[in-house]
Amino acid sequence: MKFFTWINIRLVLMFSLVIFLYSFTSFKNNHRKIAKVEVRFLNNDTPFVKAETVNKLLIEKNNNTKTFTKETLVLNKLENSINQEQLIQKAEVFVSVDGVLKAVVKQKTPLGRISAENSSFYIDYEGDIMPFSENYTARVPLISGEIKNVKKEKLAQVLRTIYEDEFLQKNIIGIQVLPNGSLILENRNYDFGIDFGRMINIDRKFNNYKAFFQKAVADSTLNKYRMINLKFTQQVVCIK
Template structure:
């Protein structure tokens, strides 16, 4: 009796393995049977940033695939390899490639969003991405973001990501602070940082120097700048102080 139960158990296991093998083979054959009829490209943030377009993505898809992969069997096309090629583009943050029920190859690409542009004293330029990575400038599009200038930028340009440097992280946080506040986004057009990390900001319009000093006590300093713009200038007159406002020192607002 025990021998019979053992035989049936073994036979059941073997039968299950055979069925599983046949199912896998069927799925693989069915997958191989599907062909790529069309390619649908979707680019996230396409209306905010124009650093990557459909032609760029298509060029990456076709790379090493000859003239086209249209008509190829899905099972013979490595979707992961296509994802990696698309993500190799500097301005592509993430890519997802899959097949839909219509037999289309669907490509979803998420753009890297620049938060600032670095302009060094040696003519070198780059963008800072939202994750802190340094991105090359593009001939296709110029982002409307704060410009960071000065000798310190030359040091930042040596990094691949601003999180690699302690003071560079502070610069990154300062940029994000400005971009997160609509008032300061409208006010600040340029952030100049000298070799010692001293910050002077300039408005979108005009030549007023906003001397910020070292990147510390950021909220308190912006609060003082807010007092200057929203209380002092309306009271004293908008033409009263046109040269500079200094908030670098504790508990002081120096106007000229």
Template sequence: INDYLLDNNLHPDSIKMNDVSFKNIESLLANHPSIKSANVYSDMQGKVFVSVVQRKPIVRVQNGKDGYYLDEDGLRMPLSNEYTARMLLVTGEVNLVNVNDLYYLSNIIIKDEFLKKQIVQIDINKDSELLMLTQIGEQLEFGQIKEVGEKFEKLKLYYEKGNSQNQEYKALNLKYKNQIVCIKK
């Protein structure tokens, strides 16, 4: 934050108190892609305080060479040049899927402890169907972003019944109603 304000000649320490525009500082910070909100104020001694709330990315979307994060509010934010956050990754034909649907699906996954631990990547094919990659190596042929709750309930039931240790399947197809089709290695 300090460097950002200095780069934009708005750091409170570098200008006279009478010339400090809290509104300009807040506006500048609010336009930073990683900042959700900013509040600038001073105390009775003239000390300036800057309080910011960072945007929290929940999913990384990689579309060819282009990429971005979706934050907790479903808004796009640019990738950082400084670090790569470890989180759910979405790849493939991302433009074929509605971003709101992607946000909805990602939220379901990250808010569910079981799914969050299992699903590490979602790949979207040319038919807008999803292939999910898991920690244990099985692929989940999810289909389109429809009946999401039912599909995840089937998957959980499958694992609860003791099938999580089964190593003979390379993929589980969740596309069909009331069934899981297991595909052998």
């Protein structure tokens, strides 16, 4: 049987042509000039960081991105430069087929605000410190008191529960940490305090508070109380 048949020769030629076209396309694609830079924020309702800031971080690492080719870009290096910004949680950088350098950015989410004598900052969704922004101020509960006496993970859990609940987010505007680690919450529209106790049974306590609040609003009795005690998970104790 002859190996060099016409059919085999055609297959080899076609295969070689495919390899050539693929290599040529890859070469052209890698050497294409960057047409422009685009920045997109996943949570643009809280503009802590401006697109110009992200652009600047990209340009500083590459002098002038528009003169670069796709081959010379190190995308991981660009992502790391953006992720070093303290207000950014995560960034993804890639180049589209039409030569656009794109950065998709997720900003950090502040859950609480701490204003101390020596420093002021946010607590973010993970319970870590997040600096203030010159561009935007978040409306989150103000945290005061003996913050060093509580674990950041437990405090972040309380703050996440408030943030993720529409009623609590509108209702709770302040958190005071007592020396023993207990919490006193402040209500937006009424003068009573909310004795939350220690940071245990968090969901149960907040559910009890929401149920009590709805009933007390219907009965027009909220203005009669000076303290709402949530320490006991089986009941809500009201103090006049």
